[in-house]
Amino acid sequence: MKRRLCSHCGEAFANISISRKNKHLCRCCFYNYLEDTVHQTIVEEKLFQPGERIAIGASGGKDSTVLAYVLKLLNERYEYHWDLWLLSVDEGIHGYRDDSLRTVEQNRDDYNLPLYVVSYSELYDWTMDQVVSQIGRKSNCTFCGVFRRQALDKGAKKIQASVLATGHNADDIAETILLNLLRGDHARLSRSNMNKSGMSEEEESCCSNTLRRVKPLKDIYEKEIVMYAYFKKLKYFATECIYAPFAYRGHAREYLKRLERIRPHSISDIIYSLSCLHIKDAEQRQVQQQCILCHSISSQKICKACQLKASLDKGQGISAIHR
Numbered sequence: 001m002k003r004r005l006c007s008h009c010g011e012a013f014a015n016i017s018i019s020r021k022n023k024h025l026c027r028c029c030f031y032n033y034l035e036d037t038v039h040q041t042i043v044e045e046k047l048f049q050p051g052e053r054i055a056i057g058a059s060g061g062k063d064s065t066v067l068a069y070v071l072k073l074l075n076e077r078y079e080y081h082w083d084l085w086l087l088s089v090d091e092g093i094h095g096y097r098d099d100s101l102r103t104v105e106q107n108r109d110d111y112n113l114p115l116y117v118v119s120y121s122e123l124y125d126w127t128m129d130q131v132v133s134q135i136g137r138k139s140n141c142t143f144c145g146v147f148r149r150q151a152l153d154k155g156a157k158k159i160q161a162s163v164l165a166t167g168h169n170a171d172d173i174a175e176t177i178l179l180n181l182l183r184g185d186h187a188r189l190s191r192s193n194m195n196k197s198g199m200s201e202e203e204e205s206c207c208s209n210t211l212r213r214v215k216p217l218k219d220i221y222e223k224e225i226v227m228y229a230y231f232k233k234l235k236y237f238a239t240e241c242i243y244a245p246f247a248y249r250g251h252a253r254e255y256l257k258r259l260e261r262i263r264p265h266s267i268s269d270i271i272y273s274l275s276c277l278h279i280k281d282a283e284q285r286q287v288q289q290q291c292i293l294c295h296s297i298s299s300q301k302i303c304k305a306c307q308l309k310a311s312l313d314k315g316q317g318i319s320a321i322h323r
């Protein structure tokens with residue numbers, strides 16, 4: 001079969017096609033494309049200030065590994081003097097997170113970045129293995145998601161980072177939009193593609209220690225991240241969480257992958273559709289405040305993590321999900 005030339009430089013053979021952009025790129029032009037796209041997101045959406053401390057949510061997976069690599073590269077290329085840290089959450093999942101943390105430690109050494117680890121056992125007195133032994137394998141992702149979000153906040157505050165960057169990519173965002181649509185969760189739907197905290201200026205000043213959350217890979221597809229990591233020979237941990245196959249999110253992911261195979265614009269179109277929607281009552285969402293128990297940002301007096309922990313402590317974890 002005749003090989004195509006790169007549609008950008010026209011000199012080398014193409015190694016990857018970016019179907020939604022109708023481009024076929026060689027390795028070198030693909031590296032530039034991905035790095036420039038991430039840089040453009042950072043600049044256009046003003047994600048970071050020069051010199052600030054940035055916590056990178058590092059799970060050892062492909063997304064956060066590529067994120068750490070690209071942020072370090074852009075930092076050096078544009079001399080932003082960002083103070084980059086790797087921040088990992090140890091959920092206490094034996095045979096999964098303990099192995100992926102080894103990969104993060106490897107990244108710490110390879111990229112010469114400091115690493116800080118927070119664990120569920122130290123924050124909540126519960127590991128995910130213990131949570132699953134109480135509530136079973138169904139719905140345990142609800143606990144893990146709530147705890148992780150807060151653990152990342154607490155870890156970032158501990159290292160005095162002003163912003164938390166996570167490796168969420170375009171596929172993840174489209175998947176979340178789809179999931180919130182399927183669940184009829186209009187409040188979350190309106191926040192599905194938000195970069196930054198999503199709070200009003202008044203709320204941000206009331207919660208003075210608010211951490212900004214950003215997604216610099218939001219315009220990059222999962223396939224592109226995998227190819228970038230593969231071409232660059234980055235070391236990442238590829239195994240899925242042992243409890244994930246039971247999550248409802250998995251069905252949305254599979255559906256989206258099927259749609260994208262049939263029509264390679266599906267992911268970007270879902271994200272675009274959300275940006276065009278006016279979601280009724282979205283403005284009437286609850287005002288953010290500080291949890292009276294742990295002082296985390298919350299829409300209720302007692303935050304979701306404290307509520308879930310209390311239900312586990314009482315041995316009533318399952319009923320907490322139904323509530």
Ligand SMILES: Nc1ncnc2c1ncn2[C@@H]1O[C@H](COP(=O)(O)OP(=O)(O)OP(=O)(O)O)[C@@H](O)[C@H]1O
Pocket residue numbers: 056057058059060061062063064065087088089090091148165166167168172
């Ligand atoms: N245990 C963790 N510690 C630190 N950050 C995490 C952890 N789990 C998830 N994150 C952050 O949240 C992002 C999205 O997490 P998700 O669970 O969707 O994993 P993913 O899409 O497989 O990403 P990755 O390939 O980086 O694991 C990750 O890219 C990472 O930045």
